[in-house]
Amino acid sequence: GPIRYEEITVVLSFLALIILWMTRPIWHKMFKPNYVSDGTSAMLISMLLFILPAENPFSSKIVERLVENKKDEPIRTVMTWKLMREKFSWSTLFLLGGGFAMADGVKKSGLSELLCSQLSGMQWLPPWTFIAFSSAIVCLPMVASIAIAQNMNPLIYVLPVTFASSFTFMFPAGTPPNAIVFSAKILHVSDMIIGGLVLKISSFILCQVFAQTYAYLIFDMEGFNVSTPLTPNAP
Known part of the structure; x- marks a missing residue:
């Protein structure tokens, strides 16, 4: 089937991780010596996956849910701790x-x-x-x-x-x-x-x-x- 929004988010996040790895010799100068490493970039992108929504936040379905303030239907994120616990090696x-x-x-x-x-x-x-x-x-x-x-x-x-x-x-x-x-x-x-x-x-x-x-x-x-x-x- 067609590629989903959450799959696009994962691909873009991975590309961002590669860019952070490749440009670390440039942006690491903003921090203390030996303060950041390749693991820092990986942790940052991993945390974003627990925050970014799994559905397009600008879609009519999500906007309607926010307008109606349906707190019993939380917005699903790309990664959840339950999924992490079950699938992570x-x-x-x-x-x-x-x-x-x-x-x-x-x-x-x-x-x-x-x-x-x-x-x-x-x-x-x-x-x-x-x-x-x-x-x-x-x-x-x-x-x-x-x-x-x-x-x-x-x-x-x-x-x-x-x-x-x-x-x-x-x-x-x-x-x-x-x-x-x-x-x-x-x-x-x-x-x-x-x-x-x-x-x-x-x-x-x-x-x-x-x-x-x-x-x-x-x-x-x-x-x-x-x-x-x-x-x-x-x-």
Whole structure:
């Protein structure tokens, strides 16, 4: 059928969000440093959806309702808390929020430094042994500290760990997209394991090849000391 007023409102709101994201380097200067972020724009647009009406406020039906002061028939908004509570992917929110909270706790509690000191005696192990079990949010600070303690370029560990953290194809809780797909209740866990295992193995092999070959053409991986800035090679 024809596009409805509330659908137009959602599309325009999303376009406004994109514009706010793209122009943030300009308008963020009106606020204190580090006062606004991309999340600020997202929260603003989300709040507007709870305020903007789902029907054209200038239509004869709405005007008549306002004139007659029918308080028992409130104007419906684009988004309601009931709809939000029922449709929002809360598991994705807790998955992301829990990961960031755990990473912040590992950093501020000093656990990353403790693990680094305990693992510093394992310098004889190749880098891929750390990459194989690492999760980016939690382990990036740790593997970077290990590399610096060994006077190695942190990118030797950080780049593969960063890429490998995206190779979570096997379980619903691996990434937010996995959780979203699984929440549709079309796939079983066994389906994700069977399909994801092949992708995981092949991606891990390609990641190692990239880290040991192509990465050296982009970054100065060999010429590094603790005071060396991490910058790409000049073209």
